[in-house]
Amino acid sequence: MADHDRPRLAFLGLGVMGGPMAGHLAASGAAVTVYNRTAARAEAWVARHGGRAMPTPREAALGAEVVLACVGNDDDLRAVCLGPDGAFAGMDPGGLFIDHTTVSAQVTRELAAEAARRGIGYVDAPVSGGQKGAETGQLSIMCGGSEEDYARAEAIMKPYTRICRRLGEVGSGQLAKMANQIAIAGLVQALSEALAFAEKAGLDGRALVEVISQGAAGSWQMVNRHESMLDGHFDHGFAVDWMRKDLAICLATAREIGAALPVTALVDQFYADVQAMGGGRWDTSSLILRLRR
Missing domain, CATH: 1.10.1040.10 (N-(1-d-carboxylethyl)-l-norvaline Dehydrogenase; domain 2)
Incomplete structure (x- = not known):
């Protein structure tokens, strides 16, 4: 696959779930740039899978068509999305943000509204299947978002999906x-x-x-x-x-x-x-x- 044909993705959060999921994206041929709060983990991921590591979510998101996140909680998600170093600041209009974190429907709707103001699509896509499912690429994914945004997200998430369904508008995945x-x-x-x-x-x-x-x-x-x-x-x-x-x-x-x-x-x-x-x-x-x- 020529470099200009490879999907340009960013993945934020490389824990026991995010690390393997980002690895599946890299193995599928995507060009993946990663960010992790602990930089050493991001560097270790790059050494294993290739791609690039960046020191902030904004820098990781620059030039990415789709940005994915799998972090810890509501506050962690806000931190990687918002502010001058947040992912939204680095994304272009027309981009898509996919959130795999398990968070409240409230923060999901809050961030989706901010993304929409910037012309960015948003899909909440929490997963089930645990660390083993992430490592084997056999996760169940529950999604919320517009039909158009979901269609884009479903194609991106395929390398680690066992089953993926849209349950409704933004927030439905978290519910x-x-x-x-x-x-x-x-x-x-x-x-x-x-x-x-x-x-x-x-x-x-x-x-x-x-x-x-x-x-x-x-x-x-x-x-x-x-x-x-x-x-x-x-x-x-x-x-x-x-x-x-x-x-x-x-x-x-x-x-x-x-x-x-x-x-x-x-x-x-x-x-x-x-x-x-x-x-x-x-x-x-x-x-x-x-x-x-």
Whole structure:
């Protein structure tokens, strides 16, 4: 592919999710410029994947047709988008901003409005599938934005997509991700209770899962997390601290729209217990440890 035919992309945020996702874009033939708050990580990414690293989001976005972001929270996203060194300051009218961060629908709409004032398209595109999904290019992506902007975004995100859907206008992707996290919270607690019950009852946990995972009780969490839960290994996957951040967004939004989330609120408090045990960076499946005390 000639250099002038390669899509010119910028990727902001090279954590456990963003780093592999940007890598898939580079492997697909795109010219990728990256920015990361910790510059050493950006330089390490360039050494592995090629491309360029820039010291600010604005400089990374200069000349890019599409800018993608995967950072930590609402404040992090505002920081990489706004201000004289933010990505929006470096983007040309007609550009497209794709946000993979899990944030509030409120900040999404706020930033999308600012992008629109600058003639920039905006798609909120939070992902599900965890670090493994990012590394294997098998993420589920929930999107909000105009049909035109979504069509452009879908083509760009293809290298790391398992399934991608537009759920509605800007903010809809974040609302869908909230529903995703609500479902996961209940599933992980139920799986924790089932495995802890099996242990107390003297059952072989692996044999149990082999049977029940093939029936109505089966889930992704059961298949992919039961062994590490049984072995007490939690130094992988999606951290409790990040899950509590996401659940706080879910619970705040539920209050705004009048939705009832009794199980989610309870599991959020269970995760607070895990944090108090020193498990803020443990995988979310560490909920089982509360039941083993």
